[in-house]
Amino acid sequence: MHQAVALQLPPFMEKSIFSVRRSKGGKDHRCFVRCETFSEGESRAINKNPTIIFSCDFPPCVTIQELGEYPQDYVCEHAKLCHSQSCVKRAATPLLRREKLDKLPISQEIKDSINELQLKCHAKEVSLVQVLSSESLAVVEQLGANEDNTLVTDAVSFVHVRFEKSKALTGIQLQVFCSGRPCAAWNPVFSANYESVAKTFSNLRLANCVHFAACLWATASDDSLDRDFGLYLRALRSFSSTLSVETGPGLSAAAENSIAHSLVD
Ligand SMILES: [Zn+2]
Ligand SMILES: [Zn+2]
Numbered sequence: 001m002h003q004a005v006a007l008q009l010p011p012f013m014e015k016s017i018f019s020v021r022r023s024k025g026g027k028d029h030r031c032f033v034r035c036e037t038f039s040e041g042e043s044r045a046i047n048k049n050p051t052i053i054f055s056c057d058f059p060p061c062v063t064i065q066e067l068g069e070y071p072q073d074y075v076c077e078h079a080k081l082c083h084s085q086s087c088v089k090r091a092a093t094p095l096l097r098r099e100k101l102d103k104l105p106i107s108q109e110i111k112d113s114i115n116e117l118q119l120k121c122h123a124k125e126v127s128l129v130q131v132l133s134s135e136s137l138a139v140v141e142q143l144g145a146n147e148d149n150t151l152v153t154d155a156v157s158f159v160h161v162r163f164e165k166s167k168a169l170t171g172i173q174l175q176v177f178c179s180g181r182p183c184a185a186w187n188p189v190f191s192a193n194y195e196s197v198a199k200t201f202s203n204l205r206l207a208n209c210v211h212f213a214a215c216l217w218a219t220a221s222d223d224s225l226d227r228d229f230g231l232y233l234r235a236l237r238s239f240s241s242t243l244s245v246e247t248g249p250g251l252s253a254a255a256e257n258s259i260a261h262s263l264v265d
Contacts, residue, residue, distance in 0.1 A: 007158065010125040032158060093131070094218040100217060107208075174193070174231060190205065
């Protein structure tokens with residue numbers, strides 16, 4: 001079973017980034033492992049034994065590295081998986097279709113932010129959204145460039161967006177979590193209940209998370225994502241149909257509250 005997913009990055013970035021499940025069982029909690037190759041000599045060609053440095057962002061692994069209790073070449077269990085070819089698969093990159101973004105039931109402000117990020121990604125040949133598993137997608141968080149417009153590889157970073165379905169009393173509870181710092185920390189950026197008998201959604205909670213919105217764009221653009229992520233898009237569409245988002249500013253916090261109230265009443 002694949003435990004580590006290699007993100008697709010353009011070859012000129014001399015770096016690999018992997019998304020790794022934190023533990024074998026349970027929810028699809030993931031961490032990012034970066035892998036960089038350094039050669040000690042001036043030219044990589046002369047140095048036959050380059051040093052590979054792994055860094056893992058799972059907090060306990062960061063602590064171990066910072067405390068320095070282990071030898072310098074300590075490699076955590078997540079980074080070990082990235083070593084082993086049989087445990088690594090490549091992330092899929094859905095094709096994003098411009099006209100689908102325009103039709104998404106999200107605010108113009110978020111669409112503009114996605115557009116800005118997508119333009120940077122396109123220029124640097126990095127896919128904005130990458131598929132990791134049936135529950136998680138990776139989305140570009142930041143992508144920086146030097147003044148001479150060459151890419152600073154350190155400036156590329158991703159977030160994990162995790163989609164969770166759980167059984168609630170009346171049906172299925174849908175929740176989405178984003179690991180981005182300005183996003184909702186441990187709170188879901190999206191939640192709704194799906195009542196399977198009545199085939200309706202209720203109790204919308206939606207935070208302004210550009211990463212989740214990018215995932216919705218990918219889901220609307222690529223049919224292969226529908227099976228795992230389509231329900232979340234339908235949930236949002238069913239709420240937005242109660243508002244006239246086509247003409248209005250989209251789902252603002254105020255609109256969100258008013259929908260939540262109208263559903264509770
Ligand atoms: Zn680790
Ligand atoms: Zn986010």
